[in-house]
Amino acid sequence: MMTPVLQVENLVKRYGDVEAVRGVSFSVEEGEVFGLLGPNGAGKTSTIEVLEGLRVADGGRATVCGLDPQKNPNELKNEIGATLQATSLPDKLRVSEAIRLFASFYKRTRNPDELLKRFGLEEKRHSFYNQLSGGQKQRLALAMALVNDPRVLFLDEPTAGLDPQVRREIYVIIEELKREKKTIVLTTHYIEEAEKLCDRVAIIDHGKLIASGTPRELKQRSGDTTRVEVRLAKPAAKEALSKLEGVADALEVDGAYVLHCQRTAPAIVSLVKYLEAQGNELVSLEIATPSLEDVFIELTGRRLRD
Amino acid sequence: MKTILTLAAVRIRITLRNKTFLFFSLIMPLAIFFLYGSVFAKGKPEAVAYLMGPILSFTVMGTFWGLSMQLVTWREQGILRRFRLAPIAASSMIVSSILANYLLILPTVIFELLLARFIYHVTTFGNLISVFVLVILGITAFGAMGLVVASVTNTMQETQIINQLLWFALIFLSGATVPLAVLPHMVQRIGLFLPATYFVYGLQRAMLADAHLYTLGTVVFSLIAWAALASFISSQLFRWEPEAKLPRNAKLWAVATILPFVLLGIWENHNGKLLATAAYMMEGRPTENTPPADKR
Numbered sequence A: 001m002m003t004p005v006l007q008v009e010n011l012v013k014r015y016g017d018v019e020a021v022r023g024v025s026f027s028v029e030e031g032e033v034f035g036l037l038g039p040n041g042a043g044k045t046s047t048i049e050v051l052e053g054l055r056v057a058d059g060g061r062a063t064v065c066g067l068d069p070q071k072n073p074n075e076l077k078n079e080i081g082a083t084l085q086a087t088s089l090p091d092k093l094r095v096s097e098a099i100r101l102f103a104s105f106y107k108r109t110r111n112p113d114e115l116l117k118r119f120g121l122e123e124k125r126h127s128f129y130n131q132l133s134g135g136q137k138q139r140l141a142l143a144m145a146l147v148n149d150p151r152v153l154f155l156d157e158p159t160a161g162l163d164p165q166v167r168r169e170i171y172v173i174i175e176e177l178k179r180e181k182k183t184i185v186l187t188t189h190y191i192e193e194a195e196k197l198c199d200r201v202a203i204i205d206h207g208k209l210i211a212s213g214t215p216r217e218l219k220q221r222s223g224d225t226t227r228v229e230v231r232l233a234k235p236a237a238k239e240a241l242s243k244l245e246g247v248a249d250a251l252e253v254d255g256a257y258v259l260h261c262q263r264t265a266p267a268i269v270s271l272v273k274y275l276e277a278q279g280n281e282l283v284s285l286e287i288a289t290p291s292l293e294d295v296f297i298e299l300t301g302r303r304l305r306d
Numbered sequence B: 001m002k003t004i005l006t007l008a009a010v011r012i013r014i015t016l017r018n019k020t021f022l023f024f025s026l027i028m029p030l031a032i033f034f035l036y037g038s039v040f041a042k043g044k045p046e047a048v049a050y051l052m053g054p055i056l057s058f059t060v061m062g063t064f065w066g067l068s069m070q071l072v073t074w075r076e077q078g079i080l081r082r083f084r085l086a087p088i089a090a091s092s093m094i095v096s097s098i099l100a101n102y103l104l105i106l107p108t109v110i111f112e113l114l115l116a117r118f119i120y121h122v123t124t125f126g127n128l129i130s131v132f133v134l135v136i137l138g139i140t141a142f143g144a145m146g147l148v149v150a151s152v153t154n155t156m157q158e159t160q161i162i163n164q165l166l167w168f169a170l171i172f173l174s175g176a177t178v179p180l181a182v183l184p185h186m187v188q189r190i191g192l193f194l195p196a197t198y199f200v201y202g203l204q205r206a207m208l209a210d211a212h213l214y215t216l217g218t219v220v221f222s223l224i225a226w227a228a229l230a231s232f233i234s235s236q237l238f239r240w241e242p243e244a245k246l247p248r249n250a251k252l253w254a255v256a257t258i259l260p261f262v263l264l265g266i267w268e269n270h271n272g273k274l275l276a277t278a279a280y281m282m283e284g285r286p287t288e289n290t291p292p293a294d295k296r
């Protein structure tokens, strides 16, 4: 078996009293797209920036391409590319100057002009950085992350704050990189992003890795069920709801009830009958196939995005 | 080395596109040049020659503004952390910023000398080699001081406040605005603790008395010591991220940059002839056989 490109064992990161990462372990194989999925403050950025060598871990071990981020920072930096969550470039730096400048720092480089072309920044090449839109800045960040033809790519919330159309453009780019067999570690709190792009996903919450696997494996945890989410006029006992015909289990999440149903139609019929008997009313009803969100809800009793 | 040059070139380009910089490094020095030349010196060549020291000092000392502001903004906005993702050493960041500063300031200095020559008909600038060595040392020393300020502060506002304080001390107590010789005696003695005083004095001696570098020993060595110490400390305190903790004794380190001048100030206050020479130069007898102040 090949050794993984990236190995994390029992990683711990603290900021004063805050334990941001509390013993996270995972590994990523060459060519894999690995997602860290979790809500705000889960510790995604802290984890990924330890791997990039930007932050120092307080415990555990991490190797990237066989290198220790703290002991061999320069070798490591030649092997990785990254987009950061909180970063910027000088306002008055032009797009083409930025990518050329960063290309000049590395031993191995890709043609900056080709990268700009590929990321649709050709006609913006003479623009100043502060004249770019959010999506253009993100595309420039991606182009710059590739300028050293890295073995491993770290993308920290690559689509945060972008509108849906731009987000889809970024997805296309990441899928292309995936076809090129780049190893990618990305963080996100968008379910569909994790499901769509990642070969494997680790769900992380409060600094702990609470589940990991392929999106399919993770979803199978909720069995072969359908998700029915209802809002009711009056509160109901979830124990009663979970005993209805066709329902596997019921959870209460933020005032709504999520029922996992083996058989959807009988479940809905029995639910309506039950509500009628209770003098309760249905405010809304939604049926969906289970997503990673359900996995998260099941594990934490909370939604991913609040 | 290639990295440093590339970085310096990019810094120069960015800086030239920045209006604040143009103000501090071109508009303000030139405004001071014409104010001194036309108003204070009334356009008289000897008087302008006497004021060239203070004028050039303003230009050179002003560099610490640009350097400290750039460093603190780059750190605050997360620009430095993007650089840190690439294989770049902190020293490359520091050296490139000081290098860029030479190339940005030297043209202004030369421009001012040319203006003095052709507008105010100043015929001699004394020992030009001494002048340029002092200017180079000054850019390094004051620039590195700016980097130290940017390293011990966390935000733009803090940097601005400290810069203002330093700036007023530097320009008002050093003889750069009011000649040292006419300042109250107390202020003169305090001025002897400031690097700027030696810088202004050294430039004036070089220009008015044709002073060679070796006769300016005290000035040159104190500036070298200061430039070296400030550069060393700025590299020790350099931070890529605002959150990065400063070493506990960072403020002490910063204070250490003043150390050579405290010693020099004490010594000069007791034994020195700087004040006497400064008074002498002001009386306008700038000849090579002035008091033996610099010949010790």
Ligand SMILES: Nc1ncnc2c1ncn2[C@@H]1O[C@H](COP(=O)(O)OP(=O)(O)OP(=O)(O)O)[C@@H](O)[C@H]1O
Pocket: A015, A018, A019, A020, A038, A039, A040, A041, A042, A043, A044, A045, A046, A047, A085, A189, B243
């Ligand atoms: N520099 C810092 N100083 C102090 N606390 C920090 C720092 N960076 C992060 N934290 C704290 O550590 C925890 C984890 O933060 P982190 O940025 O790793 O989360 P995240 O999963 O990336 O969140 P988000 O989705 O909002 O980006 C949070 O509680 C945060 O407040």
Ligand SMILES: [Mg+2]
Pocket: A044, A045, A046, A085, A156, A157
């Ligand atoms: Mg984050």
